[in-house]
Amino acid sequence: MAKTIVSPAPHVHSEFSTVRLMRDVLIALAPAVLVSLYFYGWNALLLLVCCVATCMLVQFLIEKYMMKCPVTVMDCSCIVTGVLLALNLPPAAPWWVAVIGSVVAIGIAKMTFGGLGQNVFNPALVGRVFLLISFPVAMTTWTAPQSWFGGVDAFSGATPLALINEGVRNGQTVQEILAANPGLTPAQMLFARAGGSAGEASVIALLIGFVYLLCRKVIKPHIPVAIWVTVAVMTGIFSLCNPAEYTGPLFNLFTGGLMLGSIFMATDYVTSPMTDKGMIIFGVGIGVLTVLIRYFGSYPEGVSFAILIMNLTVPLLNKYCKPVRYGYGRRK
Amino acid sequence: MITFKIGGVHPHDNKIAKEAAIAPLAPPAKVAISMAQHLGAPATPVVAKGDKVLVGQVIGEPSGFISGFVHSSVSGTVAAVEPRADIAGNMVPHVVIDVEGDEWDPAIDRSEAIVKEIKGTREEILDKIKACGIVGMGGATFPTHVKLNPPAGKTAEFLIINGAECEPYVTADDRLMREKPEGIVIGAAIMAKVLGGCKCFICIEENKPEAIAAMQKACSGYPGIEVLKLKKKYPQGGEKQLIDAVTHRQVPSGALPIDTGCVVQNVATSYAVYEAVQKNKPLFERAMTVTGQCVPEPRNFQVRLGTPLSFVLEAAGGVPADAAKFISGGPMMGKAVANMDATTQKGSSCLLLLTEEQTRRKPESNCIRCGKCTDACPMGLEPWLLNKLSRAGGQYEALEENKIFDCIECGCCLYTCPANIPLLDMIRINKAEVMKIIRSRAKK
Numbered sequence: 001m002a003k004t005i006v007s008p009a010p011h012v013h014s015e016f017s018t019v020r021l022m023r024d025v026l027i028a029l030a031p032a033v034l035v036s037l038y039f040y041g042w043n044a045l046l047l048l049v050c051c052v053a054t055c056m057l058v059q060f061l062i063e064k065y066m067m068k069c070p071v072t073v074m075d076c077s078c079i080v081t082g083v084l085l086a087l088n089l090p091p092a093a094p095w096w097v098a099v100i101g102s103v104v105a106i107g108i109a110k111m112t113f114g115g116l117g118q119n120v121f122n123p124a125l126v127g128r129v130f131l132l133i134s135f136p137v138a139m140t141t142w143t144a145p146q147s148w149f150g151g152v153d154a155f156s157g158a159t160p161l162a163l164i165n166e167g168v169r170n171g172q173t174v175q176e177i178l179a180a181n182p183g184l185t186p187a188q189m190l191f192a193r194a195g196g197s198a199g200e201a202s203v204i205a206l207l208i209g210f211v212y213l214l215c216r217k218v219i220k221p222h223i224p225v226a227i228w229v230t231v232a233v234m235t236g237i238f239s240l241c242n243p244a245e246y247t248g249p250l251f252n253l254f255t256g257g258l259m260l261g262s263i264f265m266a267t268d269y270v271t272s273p274m275t276d277k278g279m280i281i282f283g284v285g286i287g288v289l290t291v292l293i294r295y296f297g298s299y300p301e302g303v304s305f306a307i308l309i310m311n312l313t314v315p316l317l318n319k320y321c322k323p324v325r326y327g328y329g330r331r332k
Numbered sequence: 333m334i335t336f337k338i339g340g341v342h343p344h345d346n347k348i349a350k351e352a353a354i355a356p357l358a359p360p361a362k363v364a365i366s367m368a369q370h371l372g373a374p375a376t377p378v379v380a381k382g383d384k385v386l387v388g389q390v391i392g393e394p395s396g397f398i399s400g401f402v403h404s405s406v407s408g409t410v411a412a413v414e415p416r417a418d419i420a421g422n423m424v425p426h427v428v429i430d431v432e433g434d435e436w437d438p439a440i441d442r443s444e445a446i447v448k449e450i451k452g453t454r455e456e457i458l459d460k461i462k463a464c465g466i467v468g469m470g471g472a473t474f475p476t477h478v479k480l481n482p483p484a485g486k487t488a489e490f491l492i493i494n495g496a497e498c499e500p501y502v503t504a505d506d507r508l509m510r511e512k513p514e515g516i517v518i519g520a521a522i523m524a525k526v527l528g529g530c531k532c533f534i535c536i537e538e539n540k541p542e543a544i545a546a547m548q549k550a551c552s553g554y555p556g557i558e559v560l561k562l563k564k565k566y567p568q569g570g571e572k573q574l575i576d577a578v579t580h581r582q583v584p585s586g587a588l589p590i591d592t593g594c595v596v597q598n599v600a601t602s603y604a605v606y607e608a609v610q611k612n613k614p615l616f617e618r619a620m621t622v623t624g625q626c627v628p629e630p631r632n633f634q635v636r637l638g639t640p641l642s643f644v645l646e647a648a649g650g651v652p653a654d655a656a657k658f659i660s661g662g663p664m665m666g667k668a669v670a671n672m673d674a675t676t677q678k679g680s681s682c683l684l685l686l687t688e689e690q691t692r693r694k695p696e697s698n699c700i701r702c703g704k705c706t707d708a709c710p711m712g713l714e715p716w717l718l719n720k721l722s723r724a725g726g727q728y729e730a731l732e733e734n735k736i737f738d739c740i741e742c743g744c745c746l747y748t749c750p751a752n753i754p755l756l757d758m759i760r761i762n763k764a765e766v767m768k769i770i771r772s773r774a775k776k
Contacts, residue, residue, distance in 0.1 A: 013746075117701055
């Protein structure tokens, strides 16, 4: 008998660990990454490598030389940030945009608050919004996809939301714009649609990741479902009242990174509420803000801003949305 | 299938000793019987050095309302009455007896015959249960006669017999239900009678199909007793969780189960009540599991109380070289034992051995606010918040506001935390402080 350990219960631990959770998120992102590589080829790969490498390097340098604390690069959370940022970039963006975005995401949005678990905003989204405001041309130049193997039709360059936004401003109706762009049917967008950020290419690929995250108990469905229902209901009401000016539910659900944002960014543990009630309020808030920005804002795309704004409410939601306690009021 | 509503986790059940029948373990050469085997005041020893005792003879008498009788588990000569360290490491009076033969008190009915007919009035039965030193054998060791005698104005609607055995590894209750189902059912009938003829449920988790079948068969002649199959989820055997699962009622914070019309008793307690009332046999031996992947022969023993843990281990094949942690009870709520000379007690359901690999705590990392602890907490608390407030120091008001005193210390939060934060350790320390403050305020 070597030595006897005496420590308090419990004496065993579950299989959950931070590394395992982050690895599961990466696996869930794999289908979307593969689709983006298939559509956009080498440049998408270059952006992915730049983002992930920069995120890891920046975190390593800050932890090692500025914070002088144990280096936690291997917990994979910075890799998740890198992959998410890469999926949020236009596939033809120059590589230095990816590098700057990653430095902002990890260096400013994450490490200045104290590292993993301490940040207020989703780091990848801060990186994206920083780039969107700083380099508007590079961040809104959308290229037609290049298929590596042929067989996929190429579409016009602008994102669907930008097309609609511009068309409506020029006096066209939604129906006219959709008729002029045959690639914008919901079915087309569900499986493979190009034009937009690298990660928006296929809704199905993102939904596969969602199902995987649910099965592995990494996330709960509350936030994404609350966003989807809110967006569907709100856009449904608007488009019924004025179908010429407002796009419908399916179009809004399947475009502009709503799926990517709701499944992978809004569910970020650190910047989302902890209780079911808080999660639902958080999701509804994101849905409402997204629709308002899309319909009435100057940006055609609203998910990133909506999530960042709702990130601010998380401490309050955690404070006021308590879990259902045992023994206070009868259950029936 | 029914289960409790809030929280819970699903640890691997590891019931590796479940096919080993309960084997009687012969008494060792010397036993040391603790006078503090029950919740409440320790019993007062009534024997002195040199006295001869028989198996089942009283050696300790209750010293308060919440206290209990203690009986000798062996026959022989009292060698000493002295303070010793018990399983939890507390110094309490022990009666040390040199074993000579195995001579039982002649009043005990040692036959195999099952006595079905329940005789005696409520008071007579309660006196018998008290005189036989029956306490809750699930681990809390609350004196059974007190629990079966609700305060004036409160009546029991349901008697819940707890056969959930939700702790991983432990199989003593499972084996008892398979081997002695009739006794358990008669014990339940006795307790239901004492409580004024209430409805009785015997609750067993789905991972014990043989026990469920055996108990259902034994219940056939008893219309007021029903077997309930529960979904497997920890901590189902917690009193509050079991009441929620069975009756859909919740024990209000700070109240007792009887306030919801429920009395919960463990299956082993039920069997002990049967033996006490029908066979005149005091509680001096119990079923105990000795298990762990590193144990050469995981077994279930019928052990005499006061047997040193080292002796029990020897019977299961000796101490394995790689055993690093010795746990009295299950892996979720059991106590790590430092001293293997400590002896078995009425609440000792299991001796579990884990290797360093199985039990090592990994280094703590940052909280990622995943909320898994909140989802796992069966009391609906926020362990991450309680941990944060605890570490800030002196935040007792905020801790009280966030119901730290409702924590049942089941360990779900620490079990599930991906960042390996010692949530429960922090909560335990500060819960004690907050309870102290609440008590001193109540006195004023």
